[in-house]
Every structure is written in structure tokens, then in C-alpha cells.
Amino acid sequence: MANKKTIIVIGGGYSGVNLIEAIKKDFHWELRENMRVILIDKNSFHFKKVKLFKGIVNDKVADLSVPLKDYCGTAIEFIQGELAKIDAKKQTIRIALQDGSFDELYYDQLVLAMGSVVREADSDCGGFSLTSLESANNIREQLLRKLQSPDINLRVVIAGSGITGIETAAEVGTWLKEEAEKAGNKQKSIEIYLINDKQRLVNDAPEKVGERIESRLRKHGIHVLHHKKAERFTDNQLYFSDRSSLDADVCIWTIGLKSHPDLCKLGLSLTQDGKIKVDAWYHASERNIYAIGDCVHVVDPMSGAAAAMSCKEAISQAKRLSKIMKADLDGSTAAPHQTYPDLLCIGLGPTDGVVWAKKWGMDFVLSGKVAERIREYTWSMSSINR
Structure with missing residues (x-):
């Protein structure tokens, strides 16, 4: 690498x-x-998205955000802005800066690590979608109001049973019981319902793992x-597709992730669900x-399995990509993508959890x-112990 090379990384997520x-x-x-390595993100901080539900049970969640300059140190430049355009022929990108101006940057290697966004239920679905710290705070305030009401019963439904839904149900249930005791309202009946549209929990793991999680939840x-x-x-009723319904006081939607919506503006080859198509060495167009x-569709060349949207895959x-990029600059070859080994970690409140590994x-x-x-x-490891 005789000449100085510029690497640009778009996205300060996991x-x-x-x-x-x-x-x-x-x-x-x-x-x-x-x-010269440059990190670009529209925010000035890395947000620990997988712990978003903590914003419901704790109004002091400053630790969910870490300044991106803390990761960059002195060796990496940071620019706060959004990717507006890629010119692959010129090897340049156009960045929309915070002051409304634009900047053009040259790259030798460009990495799109734009991640995913939390799905939000349609506005006519009612309830609260857990998508941001603001929404988490709104949910918290609503739950506290319901907790202080004279009604004997409080029923909360979590619509969406992925890992976030499971962890949200367990954390919210534990927190509400603690808050009721603090308020001297020990007679309050608190019920948490987790709504699963599938046959069992965590279909990606063996059936006994889902059974263990459900047993711990009970x-x-x-x-x-x-x-x-x-x-x-609507009107304190959660309606299902089979035309049945369930009485509830609060509904929280936790319906998963989707690829970053801006990917469709970049002229790249995408899958039907909006992910960037890459080869086994993460090369795009x-x-x-x-x-x-989370923004890519990559397949393990040995197993044929597509990578999941998860922190462990991101890490x-x-x-692996860092070694691939170095090898590409040196004219050598590095190992291709390999699916992360079977591992599942789920928190079930502040003192419980379930871990599954296959070895x-x-x-x-x-x-x-x-x-x-x-x-x-x-x-902690996902955010490099910060």
C-alpha cells in the first residue's frame, strides 16, 4: 500500500x-x-438498540448512547452527516451535512454498515410501537398512569414475540410489580400477555429451548x-386475525426490524426485502x-445459510471484513463469510435469562x-464494552 488509501465507513451501529x-x-x-479512515453517521452517537426496552423501565438511560468519537479515538475521523449518493465510477460519495450543506469525499474502499430500523405498527393499529427512546418514555408514562389508577387489574399486551418482545415482557412485568409495591399498591393485579403468531417461541432454536423460555416466563x-x-x-381491546379479542389496558408493539429505508436510493442491487446483495466476501455492486x-443478504458458501439480523452476526x-479489506488492498485472499455458530442469549428480567449454544x-x-x-x-461486547 504505497499510496495513502481512504476507507469510508457509513454507519455507527453495531x-x-x-x-x-x-x-x-x-x-x-x-x-x-x-x-485515512472516516466514520460517517447522521447521529453523533452509537445507540444500543437491542436494549431499547430498558427505556421503559428506567428513566435514566443515558448509558444507551455512546459518543462515536469515543470509538474513533485519534486514528479515525468522524463526520456527522448522511449518505446522499454513491458515484462508483468516480469512487466518490456525496454527504449531506448537519448545516444543510453537502460534501464530496473520495474513497478507495467504501463500507455500508447502515443497519436496520425498528418496524413501527401502522397508526391505525393503535397502541404504542417500541421504536425509540421517545416511544419508550411515552410507554413508561402511560404504564405509570395506569398503575396509579383505582382499577384493581392492569393488563399489558406485548404484540410481537421475537427476542425484543420476550425481553420487553419480562422486564416490564418485573418493573410494574416493583413499582406497585413502592406505591403501596400490592393488591394490584398485574398481567402481562406476550402475543406469538407462530406455533412456539424462538423457531430458530430447538423446541426444548422455546419450552424452557416459556417455562421461565410463566x-x-x-x-x-x-x-x-x-x-x-382499540377501546381497550386487542383484536386478532381470527376475529377473537383480548381485554387489555396497554398494547406495546415489538414487531422486529427492517433494512434501512435509504438503501433503495443508492442504486445498489437489493433483495425483495430491501437488503443489499453481496458475495461471500461482502462485495456489493x-x-x-x-x-x-443487518442491511445485507449474505450466504455462507459452505452451509448455504443466509445470515440473520443480529448483533453477533454484525460483530x-x-x-472478517477488516481482514478481507486488507487482503484486497494487498492483492491477497482472505477467508469468506461464515455464519455465526448457533447461539441464543435472552434476558428475562434483571435476575433471569436463557442461553442456548450448539457445540x-x-x-x-x-x-x-x-x-x-x-x-x-x-x-456489552456488542458495543465493545462501552
Whole structure:
């Protein structure tokens, strides 16, 4: 790498910050002498999206945001702005800056780590979609008001049973009971219902794992309704697709993630669900344009499995891509994408959790406080212990 090279990373989510960290380690001396690395994000901070539900149970959640300059240090430049255009022929990008102006930057290698956004229920569905800290705070205030009402019963439904839905149900249930005791309202009946439109929980893991999670949820007083697709919440009724309904005081929608909506504006080849198509080395439309994380569709060349949208995949892809980028600049070859080993970590409130791992053809399942500590460790590791 005789000439100074410029690497631009778009996105300061889990894949972006982990890529920055990997570049620091893998390029090391080149970073000082022959490299210019720029991180670009519309926000000035990395947001711990997987812990968004914590905003409901805790009004002091400043630790969910980490300044991106903390990740960059002195070796990486940071620009706050949004990607507006890619000119692959000129190897330039156009950035919309915070003051309304635009800047054009040249790149030798460009990485799109634009991640995903939280799905929001349609406005006519009623209830609250857990999509941001603002929405989490609105949900918190609504729950506290309901808790202070003279009604004996309080029923909350969580519509959406992915990992976020499961963790939200457990955290909210524990928190509401604690708040009721603090208020001297111990007689208040608090019910949490988790609505699952599938046959069982966590279909990606063995059936016994889903059963273990559901068993732990029952111990926390969480009711799970299977084969129920929630459609709308109105007049204290949650209506299902089978025309049945459930009385409820509050409805929280946790309906998963979708690829970043701005990807369709960049002229890249996308899948039907809006993900960037990349090869096994994360190359997109051009060999010097890469993409990783929730925004990509990448397949393991050995197993044929497509990567899931998860933090553990983002970390793995980031570490692998750094080596691929270095090899591409050096004219050598690095190992291609490999699906992250089977692992599932779910928090079930502040003192419980379930962890499943598959190794040597065997399933290992842990639950309780040890599993909760492992889950805390994975959250911390995803944001590089910040």
C-alpha cells in the first residue's frame, strides 16, 4: 500500500463500530502512515438498540448512547452527516451535512454498515410501537398512569414475540410489580400477555429451548398466547386475525426490524426485502464497495445459510471484513463469510435469562442468574464494552 488509501465507513451501529475497532487492530501501522479512515453517521452517537426496552423501565438511560468519537479515538475521523449518493465510477460519495450543506469525499474502499430500523405498527393499529427512546418514555408514562389508577387489574399486551418482545415482557412485568409495591399498591393485579403468531417461541432454536423460555416466563407471571396474530388495539381491546379479542389496558408493539429505508436510493442491487446483495466476501455492486450487518443478504458458501439480523452476526462480519479489506488492498485472499455458530442469549428480567449454544452436535441450555450475566456480557461486547 504505497499510496495513502481512504476507507469510508457509513454507519455507527453495531457492525460499524466493530469494524472500526477491527481496522485499528488489523491495519495498525498502515493506519498511522498510509491510511485515512472516516466514520460517517447522521447521529453523533452509537445507540444500543437491542436494549431499547430498558427505556421503559428506567428513566435514566443515558448509558444507551455512546459518543462515536469515543470509538474513533485519534486514528479515525468522524463526520456527522448522511449518505446522499454513491458515484462508483468516480469512487466518490456525496454527504449531506448537519448545516444543510453537502460534501464530496473520495474513497478507495467504501463500507455500508447502515443497519436496520425498528418496524413501527401502522397508526391505525393503535397502541404504542417500541421504536425509540421517545416511544419508550411515552410507554413508561402511560404504564405509570395506569398503575396509579383505582382499577384493581392492569393488563399489558406485548404484540410481537421475537427476542425484543420476550425481553420487553419480562422486564416490564418485573418493573410494574416493583413499582406497585413502592406505591403501596400490592393488591394490584398485574398481567402481562406476550402475543406469538407462530406455533412456539424462538423457531430458530430447538423446541426444548422455546419450552424452557416459556417455562421461565410463566414463573415471572407472563402469559404466552400462540397462534395469535394481533391486528389492532382499540377501546381497550386487542383484536386478532381470527376475529377473537383480548381485554387489555396497554398494547406495546415489538414487531422486529427492517433494512434501512435509504438503501433503495443508492442504486445498489437489493433483495425483495430491501437488503443489499453481496458475495461471500461482502462485495456489493463494485469490488471496492462492501456491506455488512443487518442491511445485507449474505450466504455462507459452505452451509448455504443466509445470515440473520443480529448483533453477533454484525460483530463476526465486521472482524472478517477488516481482514478481507486488507487482503484486497494487498492483492491477497482472505477467508469468506461464515455464519455465526448457533447461539441464543435472552434476558428475562434483571435476575433471569436463557442461553442456548450448539457445540459438537449437542445442545447446551442455561437459565437463571448465570444466563442473565452472560446476556449482559453479550450486550456489552456488542458495543465493545462501552
